[in-house]
Amino acid sequence: MVCAAMLILDVLSPLLLLSILLPSYGCRAADIPEDATSEFSVRLYHQLQAAGEQDNIIFSPLSVAMALGMVELGARGASLEEIRQVVGFSHLLPGVEFSLLQNLTAALSDDDSHYVIRFANSLFLQEGVTFNPEFLHLVRKYFQADVETVDFSESAAVAEQINNWVENHTESKIRELLSAEDFTSATRLTLVNAVYFRGSWKNQFRPENTRTFSFSRDDGSEVQTLMMYQQGDFYYGEFSDGSQEAGGVYQVLEMPYEGEDMSMMIVLPRQEVPLASLEPIIKAPLLEEWANNVKRQKVEVYLPRFKVEQKIDLKSILQDLGIKHVFTSNADLSAMTDGKDLYIEKAVQKSYLEVTEEGAEGAVGSGMIALTRTLVLYPQVMADHPFFFVIRNRRTGSILFMGRVMTPEVIEPNDHDFDSM
16 A cells, blocks of 8 residues: 655645555564554544544555654744644654654565565755755655755646656556646645555455445445455454443454554444444554454454545644644744745645455455354454454554545446345
8 A cells, every 4th residue: 555645845835745545555563663643643533533424534644744754854943843742752852753753664664574565755846945954864864765856837847757756656556646736836845755555464355255245334324345254363352431432342353464563453333333433432542452452363254345545634634633833824944944934835645545355456256155144153243334444563553544434345236246145
């Protein structure tokens, strides 16, 4: 999967932060320090939840943290402190967060890992503008960013150049990300962060066991979807918040990717309980409680194939969370250049996740066997209604992707893959 974060700093108009995520699988977690941004991740989720009651959600906290990290390198004063406070770095000595992000990405990019994950960062600078050499040095040091000069007044050519860069770093999954209208003659700097992430389930679903099944949405409607099935060893637990706020007992299933450093954790309320009843209790400590208390056991899993895609206005969300100065003319990004006229005008993240039998896009299967709830010998996770998920590092708790599925991949009766019940 891929995340790309892009920031465009203008003297008068935008800094555009674009993140594109194609989560496809896992990474290695050896020697990575404990993640400090879990609470920030959860707060981002709750902001997105409040904005769309019945919408799917997908975003990458890691991508947001990396993009803000590059901005933070150029920030001073209140602009710097707001980012550190909101992201969760205020308890660290100044500058330590950059080493943490550097160590995280270096370890995840280990060539010996069971996964494929590549981080690529680039700075596109306006020709003729002098940037602080120390800022450029630190961006190269901590984010291994390439540096190129462009003429933003040639907006069409610049858009094409950056689009090609993003496409090359996302295995051609993200095309035509930007247009000429995204740049003006006032644009001075574009920061691009791309992350390619791919892996496979440790226990893959067999495509011949996939068939159509009814998925009940929280608005009372039903859709037909391709439901994957397997019986295997997974991490599983049943939890309750001790009240009816979360609808009583709910299930947590953790499915490792090959190598087991990375996993997808699925949180499923009871069939009759809307996901909205469970979401208010989601907090960073609870994520750790789930991870620490699920036990490995044999489980019957029914999981829909799904694609989740979302474009997010990060500017308004980050402002609501307390990052305000960098989006106004009061921004202090003077560590980037001697001038104090840079600020962030726009912040957007676009994310995409596809989950299939293999764990990545590409598997196709039409139903061959009937699914049944009878003769249940093991715990059964039937994800035929909305659920919450995270893709996380099992050693550090670092969250690569977070979201929810309110509507999975819908199959119409006349679809080629449709197999009537």
